[in-house]
């Protein structure tokens with residue numbers, strides 16, 4: 001164990017927590033992140049980052065170092081809405097700190113990871129940035145609406161392609177190495193409308209959908225668990241229909257599917273599986289993968305399909321070994337490991353771009369999107385220490401990830 005990581009991080013604790021409170025107090029729902037992005041850029045500049053840019057999508061990217069081996073610490077800066085305010089015991093934007101806990105929307109998901117990774121840059125400057133490393137700390141946008149879109153943009157449009165991405169979403173300070181994927185589909189049936197007084201003249205699109213609804217419920221029961229990510233799932237999240245009037249037979253019906261994908265399940269296998277359902281065949285229903293095309297806070301539209309692949313890093317990947325070594329160096333103990341239940345920007349970095357990706361972050365996944373969201377101050381300090389230790393271990397091990 002090397003005391004300097006935690007000692008260095010403790011020295012930064014006061015300003016780290018003040019910065020965390022500031023960014024929690026700035027509301028930043030998806031596509032409305034401009035103010036928090038500017039605040040993060042300002043902090044990076046004050047901490048002496050070598051370069052701070054805000055790209056055309058509106059992601060803030062801070063750089064330290066100039067070496068050939070590129071590490072990115074990624075945190076998304078958007079949050080979901082607060083939900084029912086009556087369920088909150090404090091103002092969701094208070095940023096209060098009491099008894100070592102920071103409170104507010106985004107503290108767990110995931111302004112804690114953002115604050116700790118920004119301060120990891122400061123800690124690395126204090127401890128010494130290895131000459132072979134370039135560190136990027138990214139504060140990315142629109143994750144809550146379309147996970148990974150920001151990294152599709154960064155890799156394909158700005159040319160930044162790190163050799164390792166650390167996702168700083170909450171892991172309760174465990175090292176995570178993957179997640180299930182997801183996708184959004186619609187199934188549509190068409191019928192023929194007629195006057196509701198003589199329904200036998202028409203063909204009701206809702207009746208055609210009824211069998212499909214049952215088939216999908218049964219499909220979810222049939223999906224098999226697969227190691228190490230567990231079982232995929234499918235559920236119907238919405239049903240809607242159209243007809244010329246409430247006194248007419250419905251001529252269109254649509255269901256929205258939330259599909260979670262495990263190992264070996266892809267966009268194609270999931271679509272084919274729905275198309276093959278007996279009721280879908282019988283009704284002549286169509287299956288559609290949906291598109292996301294919502295402007296970012298800068299107004300940039302970067303359309304993509306709502307397909308977010310599953311991903312995992314092998315337990316014997318040298319980068320994963322560096323992560324475990326970093327935990328031992330920073331804390332003198334073996335890391336606990338695991339997988340996220342929810343989805344992260346890893347769908348793009350690992351799932352689409354095949355960049356070695358793992359996760360480590362302050363706070364707990366179960367507080368994400370929940371009222372009374374909170375994160376321990378001690379987690380913020382420890383995450384800062386871990387990220388700095390990881391950069392050192394990655395430099396020392398000298399592996400070039402494939």
Ligand SMILES: [Zn+2]
Pocket residue numbers: 076109110143169
């Ligand atoms: Zn998140």
